[in-house]
Amino acid sequence: DSGINSCKLYILSASSRPFHVEPRNIVDDDPQERVSAEAAILNSRVHYYGRLTGSSDRLLSPPNHVIPGPEEIYVYSPLGTAFKVSGTDHTSRNPSIITIFAIWNTMMGTSILSIPWGIKQAGFTLGILILIFTGLLMLYCCYIVLKSRKAIPYVDTSDWEFPDVCRYYFGKFGQWSSLFFSMVSLIGAMVVYWVLMSNFLFNTGQFIYTPTLLTMQIIICPYPNTDPEGNSTISTLYIGNSGNDTDVNSFEHWWSKTNTVPLYLIILLLPLLCFRSASFFARFTFLGTISVVYLITLVTIKAVHLGFHLEFHWFDTTQFYVPEFRLFFPQLTGVLTLAFFIHNCIITLMKSNRHQENNVRDLSVAYLLVGLTYLYVGVLIFAAFPSPPLFKDCIEPNFLDNFPSSDVMVFVARTFLLFQMITVYPLLGYLVRVQMMGQIFGSHYPSFFHVLSLNILIVGAGVLMAKFYPNIGSIIRFSGATCGLALVFVFPALVHMISLKRQGMLRWPSALFHSFLIVLGMANLLAQFFM
Numbered sequence: 333d334s335g336i337n338s339c340k341l342y343i344l345s346a347s348s349r350p351f352h353v354e355p356r357n358i359v360d361d362d363p364q365e366r367v368s369a370e371a372a373i374l375n376s377r378v379h380y381y382g383r384l385t386g387s388s389d390r391l392l393s394p395p396n397h398v399i400p401g402p403e404e405i406y407v408y409s410p411l412g413t414a415f416k417v418s419g420t421d422h423t424s425r426n427p428s429i430i431t432i433f434a435i436w437n438t439m440m441g442t443s444i445l446s447i448p449w450g451i452k453q454a455g456f457t458l459g460i461l462i463l464i465f466t467g468l469l470m471l472y473c474c475y476i477v478l479k480s481r482k483a484i485p486y487v488d489t490s491d492w493e494f495p496d497v498c499r500y501y502f503g504k505f506g507q508w509s510s511l512f513f514s515m516v517s518l519i520g521a522m523v524v525y526w527v528l529m530s531n532f533l534f535n536t537g538q539f540i541y542t543p544t545l546l547t548m549q550i551i552i553c554p555y556p557n558t559d560p561e562g563n564s565t566i567s568t569l570y571i572g573n574s575g576n577d578t579d580v581n582s583f584e585h586w587w588s589k590t591n592t593v594p595l596y597l598i599i600l601l602l603p604l605l606c607f608r609s610a611s612f613f614a615r616f617t618f619l620g621t622i623s624v625v626y627l628i629t630l631v632t633i634k635a636v637h638l639g640f641h642l643e644f645h646w647f648d649t650t651q652f653y654v655p656e657f658r659l660f661f662p663q664l665t666g667v668l669t670l671a672f673f674i675h676n677c678i679i680t681l682m683k684s685n686r687h688q689e690n691n692v693r694d695l696s697v698a699y700l701l702v703g704l705t706y707l708y709v710g711v712l713i714f715a716a717f718p719s720p721p722l723f724k725d726c727i728e729p730n731f732l733d734n735f736p737s738s739d740v741m742v743f744v745a746r747t748f749l750l751f752q753m754i755t756v757y758p759l760l761g762y763l764v765r766v767q768m769m770g771q772i773f774g775s776h777y778p779s780f781f782h783v784l785s786l787n788i789l790i791v792g793a794g795v796l797m798a799k800f801y802p803n804i805g806s807i808i809r810f811s812g813a814t815c816g817l818a819l820v821f822v823f824p825a826l827v828h829m830i831s832l833k834r835q836g837m838l839r840w841p842s843a844l845f846h847s848f849l850i851v852l853g854m855a856n857l858l859a860q861f862f863m
Contacts (some may be wrong), residue, residue, distance in 0.1 A: 520811025526794025
């Protein structure tokens with residue numbers, strides 16, 4: 333109970349192999365022998381010591397001579413993996429620069445495609461201010477999460493995650509509510525991925541079918557009716573003609589962004605979701621870094637060719653420009669809540685940092701890099717969007733939709749993102765399965781029928797959204813505001829206040845500020861329903 337019962341420890345003789353792990357192992361699927369008799373005796377002895385004491389009493393913890401050396405210890409993870417304990421060898425940990433870019437790479441996701449749209453919805457000036465303010469707020473809440481487990485006395489929290497902290501303070505309610513909101517963020521991300529994969533696969537097919545390549549200066553307004561001043565005639569001048577009208581109607585019938593392509597993805601992705609192990613897909617996570625770097629390069633080249641098109645109208649809408657301050661700014665705050673969201677895994681990422689005393693500094697630098705990346709992409713796309721002749725309100729929730737299918741550079745970006753999402757989507761599904769099935773059935777893979785039923789529900793949600801509401805900006809802002817309410821604002825603020833109160837250090841300015849964070853999270857979610 334004093335931190336020992338949270339895992340299982342096994343000792344290995346020199347001639348024996350690692351103990352048997354059920355074949356849901358995420359790292360390796362090779363068959364392994366059962367635990368040795370010596371390991372079984374040690375496990376019983378450790379459990380015996382654990383039952384002698386309560387969770388808050390460490391006097392009867394197992395003495396040092398009972399627990400073997402680090403080279404003889406294996407930890408059985410809740411994910412079904414046997415990890416060998418590396419002791420205090422700091423050479424196995426990452427330097428600060430690796431930790432910083434791991435956070436940056438983890439945080440960079442599909443939200444980057446919606447940042448220009450969010451800035452357009454809030455107004456250029458207000459959008460930049462909100463992005464900076466939200467980034468600082470999310471950084472502070474992430475800092476609270478990072479230090480939350482260290483404020484718990486008399487308990488070994490070295491292997492705890494934030495849901496464990498919520499369970500400590502709020503009991504079963506904290507455990508199940510954190511699970512629910514974690515599911516909202518994961519399933520919301522999977523729905524966004526399905527919409528984007530349908531989009532990218534459709535445009536890839538269009539590129540292959542269309543023989544004519546358009547110049548890189550072409551910008552389109554796919555839905556010109558969104559312009560209240562009416563610029564549909566202008567936008568059609570910038571929509572390129574493929575020059576191939578042969579069998580166009582037949583091709584469009586079988587290759588539709590909303591009617592057919594989302595269904596084609598089922599054939600590929602539904603079987604992948606049913607894999608027991610996700611280790612194969614984990615090998616392709618490097619594609620995320622390549623995609624983001626290429627996306628930044630693409631934005632830079634497009635901005636250089638298009639130039640900047642800016643006029644400042646503080647409150648009034650003109651024919652081609654949006655005001656600097658708009659009442660639709662909560663749409664940007666919802667997107668940014670998910671864009672800066674890493675709170676549910678920041679403790680895990682920081683555990684591998686070689687210099688733990690630099691965790692706060694490295695976290696701050698990582699958030700700075702993420703914020704600068706979002707600012708760079710959002711500001712350049714908004715500023716370079718050609719107004720006139722097009723209206724700034726034509727900027728799409730996925731800014732790649734403002735470029736035609738036959739743009740070669742954009743085609744490469746869509747292809748990179750498509751393959752990245754095809755490999756990441758099963759990983760997200762695996763996380764959903766592990767958390768949900770583990771909590772409900774006590775097994776990560778209770779049966780093929782259970783897993784298939786869950787996957788059909790998740791895939792069905794993605795197909796329905798891709799067909800009837802393929803607006804990734806709205807999906808991101810709703811899922812971000814929902815999961816952010818609990819995991820970013822409410823739980824971190826309450827945990828911080830309860831911890832200070834138990835230490836007798838809670839003062840009214842701190843209580844007022846952290847209560848304001850809770851109100852801010854609630855307002856952020858409620859505002860999404862009125863936009």
